[in-house]
Amino acid sequence: MDHIRQLLSEEAPEALEKRVKERREGLKPLEKTDKVILRFAPNPNGPMTLGHSRGVIINSEYSKMYDGEVILRFDDTDTKRKPPEIWAYKQIEEEYEWLTGKTPERIVFASDRMEIYLQHAEEDILKQNSYVCTCTAEEFKILRDSKETCPCRNLDASTHHERWNRMNDPNGGWDDGAAVVRIKTDLSLPNPALRDWPALRIQTSEHPRVGTTYRVWPLLDYQSAIEDYLQGVTHIIRGKDLMDSTRKQTLLYELRGWKYPETMYWGRVKVHEFGGFSTSGMKADILDGKFTGWNDPRLPTIAALRERGFSPDALRAFWIELGLNQKDISVSMKSIESHNSKVIEKTTRRVSFVSGKHTTLTLNMGEKWPTEELLIPSHPDNxxxxxxxxxxxxxxxxxxxxxxDISDEFRLKEFSNVNWSNEILETDGFQRSDRRPIVHWLLKDHVQPATLSIPEGDEINNQKGMIELGKYTVGDVLQLERVGFARITEISENSEIKLVYLHE
RNA sequence: GCUGGUAUAGUGUAGUGGUCCAUCAUGACGGGUUCUCGAUCCGUCGACCCGGGUUCAAAUCCCGGUACCAGCACCA
Structure with missing residues (x-):
């Protein structure tokens, strides 16, 4: 040991210096931060899921760190497989605000920008960056796999421009699938996914925002590439499933002489309790009646988490803690719940809720309560x-x-020790004087009916019970003593309160 | 099959050659405190995928395995 120390002092004295290693908090710093323009680009085929919130939060946090901007961009160019829902645009916008506490600096609708994309597409055809291919997908796949040139590729430029016009012509006789615009790449590229990748296709199904104005629609790789350039995006943060997208787009940028933004990726996320987050899958299940709607508490949507009473601060803390890395992770809701408890615990009022599995007992008071009222703190420490x-x-x-909860001796919380026998509760001193268990309770004449809905996997366990009489408003988050946090979702005419369970 | 990516406690995470018999959180377990099974405090448990190499020194660099994930859609 001394020998090593000796060597080091001669060769690398700095290694002996005490280095203060502090645990880095928050997100890793970005590179090239003189100007930071980010974007979050959801498909409005449904509202946001928990998965989307990662994109919203990571992007907006980086934007805050570097005083940058976030563009909320609706990538709504597929009307067939992922048809946009007209209400989802607004909802996503609201959810963005809820999550980040601010509005996005810019909002872009891809469907509003079609003229621009089509202009660029025509330009690429004229410059021979791309060509119109009429091979079927199967035919092309075979050629691509053997690195062979497709017969369309070498037709002259004017033919491709004619073909382009025909694609756009409703009377041209070409329908969905008849032709596609491909970006010319080096066919000897080792990655088959990149070879002459498709950029635009014919899509005649109606778009909920622009109807049938356009016949030729860009694919994500093209639309996103052009738009990122036009918006001056400096950093792209996306899932690593889009790595090849980056590579395709970089090839296009090279053809156009543009510089591709800095790109970072996150890995796949699963939540133990939910599995993945498939918008299309959820949509189908909702239509089938398996769930009551997008805010069904069993669903991993932002709407459902809001409905249950999660705080956006908790989601923010959660995603920042996970950070930005390419690992495929599987996390537990407990982790989010733990963040949420920290956020809401200090300001959430306590209330007594007794479930349906209760027993009515008669009070036998040996001693009178000294005052007319029983005062119970709304919060133990506040x-x-x-x-x-x-x-x-x-x-x-x-x-x-x-x-x-019934046993021979227990204590009615904040009131009295009691001894139990034959449905009678005999008081045994108001002061807490021993270690008997403390139990939450209700006064039968001071309650209103309540139902607590607890999501349990694919089921919902509706616990009918009683809650103490009080002032309640829909949206209130309460802590039901010894049960857990819950949020009021509805107060019906007969003053029955409906609650949805949040977590312990 | 081709291409790319990732591997640190149960789950996440810090760590970019030297204070690392490895950070922090969460979890589980035990205890203190508390008029909630909440909160809070204390303690315990538990990890560098495997094999080589480079180096005085490797979680960190290199090579080779293995495992997992993703792309190869006229989806996003």
Whole structure:
């Protein structure tokens, strides 16, 4: 050891210096940060999922770090397989604001920018960066796999321009699938995915925003490449499933003499409780009636998480903690819940809820409660939140407790020690004087009906019960004592309260 | 099959050649405190995929395996 120390002091004295290693907090710094323009580009074929929120949060956090901008761009160029939902645009916009606390600096609709894309496409054809191919997908795949040239590729430029016009002509006799515009690449490229990749295709199905104005629509790789350039995007952060997209687009940028943005990737995320996040899959299940809607508490959508009472701060903390890396990860909701508890715990009022599995007991008070009212703190550590005011329990009053909580001796929280026998609860001192278990309870004359819906996998467990009488508003998040956090989703005419369970 | 990517405790994460018998969080377990099974405090458990190489020194660099993921859609 001393020998090494000796050697080091001669050869590498800096290695002996104490180096302060601090744990890096938050996201890794970006490269090239003089100007930062980012984009988040969802497909509005449904509202946001938990997966989308990663993109929103990572992009907006980087934007905050470098005083940059985020463009919210609706990539709505597929009307067939992933048809845009006209309401989803607005909802995604709102969800973006909810998650980040601000509006996106710019909003772009791909479907509004069709003229521009088509102009660029024509330009690429005239410059022979691309060509119109009429081979079928199967035929082309065979050629591509053997690195062979497709018969269309070497036709002269004017033929390709004629073909381009024909693609756009409703009377040209070409329908969906008849022709496609391909970007010319080196066919000897080792990665088969990149060889003469398709850029635009004919799509005659109606678009919910622009109808049938356009026949030829760009594919993601083309539309996104052109738009990123036009918007001056400096950094692209995307899933690593889009790595080949980066490579294709870089080839196009080279043809056009443009410089491709810095690109970073995240890996695949699964949540133990949900699996993946497939918008199309959820859409089908909702239509089948398996779920009540996009905000069904069993679904991993932002709408559902909001409905249940998750805080955007918790989601933000969660994604920042995971950071930006290319690992495929599988996380537990517990991790998000833990963040959420930290955020909401200090400001959430406590309330007593007794489930349907309860027993009514009669109070036998050996001693009168000294005042007219029973004051119970709304929060154990935050007196500023005030008290819940219950009428003082009297001899003969009926008390509700969870059946499973009943034992010979227990304590009604914030009220009295009691001894149980034959459906009678005999008070045994108001002061807490021993270690008997503390139990939440209700005064039978001071309750209103409530149903707590607990998502359990594919099922929903609806627990009918009673909640203490109080002032409630839809949207309130409460902590049901000894049960967990829950959010009020509905208060019906007969004052029944509907709650959805959040977490412990 | 071709192409690319990733591998650190149960789950995430820090770490870019030397204070690393490895960080932090979460989890599980045990305890203190508390009028919630909440919160809080303390403690315990537990990891560098494998094999070579370079080097005085490797989680970190190189090579080779292995595993997992993704792309090869006229989807995004």
């Amino acid at each position: 007196s500023a939140m005030g008290n819940r005011i219950w009428p003082a329990p009297k001899d003969g009053d009926k008390i509700l407790v969870e059946t499973e």
